[in-house]
Amino acid sequence: MSVRKRAWTTSAGEEREAYVVQYSIPELDKRGKRKRVIKTFDRKKDAEAFHAQVRVDLGKGTHVPASKSPTVAEAGRNWIDACADLERTTRDGYEQHLRDHINPYLGGLKLSALTVATVRDWQDKLRKGAPAPGRSEASVRSADMVKRVTGSLGSLLADAQERGHVGQNVVRSLKANRKRGKERRAERRAKGKLKLGVDIPTPLEVEALLRAADARWRPFLLVAIRCGLRASELRGLRWQDVDLKKGELRVHQRADAYNEIGRPKSESGDRTIPIPPTTLRVLKEWKLKCPRDSNEAQHFVFPNGLGKVEFHANIITRGLIPTMIAAGITAPATDKTGKPTRDEGGNPVLTAKYTGLHALRHFFASWCINRKVDGGLELPLKIVSERLGHSNIAITADRYGHLFPRADDSAELAAAEGKFG
Structure with a gap:
């Protein structure tokens, strides 16, 4: 050699x-x-x-010699076939990564020709919005999108490696996958922490939202805010999983983007959550008029008008956003360049300040964490993690750890110091 x-x-x-x-x-x-x-x-x-x-x-x-090495596109088809047992939405996401971000740039390359330098060059092109060969234009991909599609490429290569089609997984050799210490801390600082009034609705905003909610959406919003379910879990919730006598509900299933019912996101997602008194009372009233499909085997708590699973988009566009606007929880709408948009009269166009249901789940987490003197529940981290259905406590700590009451509160320190002064 x-x-x-x-x-x-x-x-x-x-x-x-x-x-x-x-x-x-x-x-x-x-x-x-x-x-x-x-x-x-x-x-x-x-x-x-x-x-x-x-x-x-x-x-x-x-x-694996080049003569026996398949192309990235061919290996991608094998990888997608191997994902047949995954959720449809997950599989669709992988196919979209392959179709829009991987194949246009790398699809024609043999797996044996892939190097760390090739992958780094591909990542740079995605970040800068450089067009793929044979194409005249392309959009800039966010850092998060580049990270996700790189993960998909790594999974593709892992599948090919198990099939004996490639000798190494070059994605695992990327420096970005070996970040430690200072680099990871810097990345977290750049990403930023969840902020009250920016990512998490304030208590006053939540009160205004519930006051503005009509009879159709108030039960839904109350459960989202006071029980912290994911959007998919709210859409898949059944009355048989709600115990109105004990005042608790069990998350046992969820509805995906195609309204197909499946298991919770993780093993920890299957959980029991207490229902606060006001929310429980509203649910009891809602059950009497909740739509039900006579042909539907499952009686959903928050169905559409026909008693079937409600689409996520309908909840956002017909429920959350109109209620936010009615409550005055708004922000100036912006165009693609970030500039405020104006109507024909030159007045700023306002839109809902929080346009996703996950903001309400963030509020639930902050409510569980906040001190009782501030209107929160002041629950231990482990309990908060269990109620959110996180797969492990580290996820809760990383996401919401900065919201927990500080152990070195100045007033408490001064009081404690006085005992021994």
């Missing part, structure tokens, strides 16, 4: 040179001898990097 420089003259009289890596693989040719593989590179450092990697892969018995 070696790296050598080759120079030659073309039929047109042009001087050319390249760096050649030549090696043998265990597979035998027709004469019973080990097959020889020759690969050329324009740059010496690329040839040397390939040479070093092939040596390692041959030693491990994981090397």
Whole structure:
């Protein structure tokens, strides 16, 4: 196995040179001898990097020659087929990553040709909005989108590695996947923490929202705010999982984006949550007039007018946003450039300040965490994590840890110091 420089003259009289890596693989040719593989590179450092990697892969018995390596697009189809048992929405997300972000740039490349440098160059093009080969334009991808599609590429390569189609998963070699210490802390600082009045509705805003809610949406909003269910869990909630005598509900299933019923997001998602008195009273009244489909096996708590699972988009556009606007919880609407939009009279156009149901779940978390003197429940971290249905307590701590009462509160310190002064 070696790296050598080759120079030659073309039929047109042009001087050319390249760096050649030549090696043998265990597979035998027709004469019973080990097959020889020759690969050329324009740059010496690329040839040397390939040479070093092939040596390692041959030693491990994981090397796949280019002739037997499928393209990224072909490996992507195998990966999507292997995701058949996943939720439909998850599978659709992977297909969208493959179709819009991976295949246009990398689809024609052999897996064996993928390097860390290739993947880094692809990430840079996504961030900058550089168009893929053969296309004239492309949009800039956010840092979060680049991170997610890179994760999808890593899963694709892991599947191909298990099939013996590629020797290594280059995504796992990216420096971004090895962030430690200061880099991770800097990334968290850049992302920012959830802020009251920005990401989390204030108590006054929540009160205004509930006052403005009509009879159709008040029960839904109360359960979202006081029980902290995810949107999918609210849409899949059944009356048989609500115990009006004990004053508690059990999250046992959820509805996905296609209104298909399935298990909760994680094992911890299957949980029991107490229902506060006011919310319980409103639910009892709502049950008497809640629509029900006579042909539906499940009696949903918050169905559409026909008693079937309500679409998430309808809840947002017909329930949450109109109620927010009616309550005066608004913010100036902006265009794609971030500039405020105005109507024909030149007046600022207002839209709902919080346009997603997850803001209400954030409020529930902050309500559970806040001190009793501030109107909260002051629950321990473990209890908060259980009520939110997080798969582990670390998720709750990372997301909401900064909201917990400070142990070094100045007033409490002064009082404690006085006892020993």
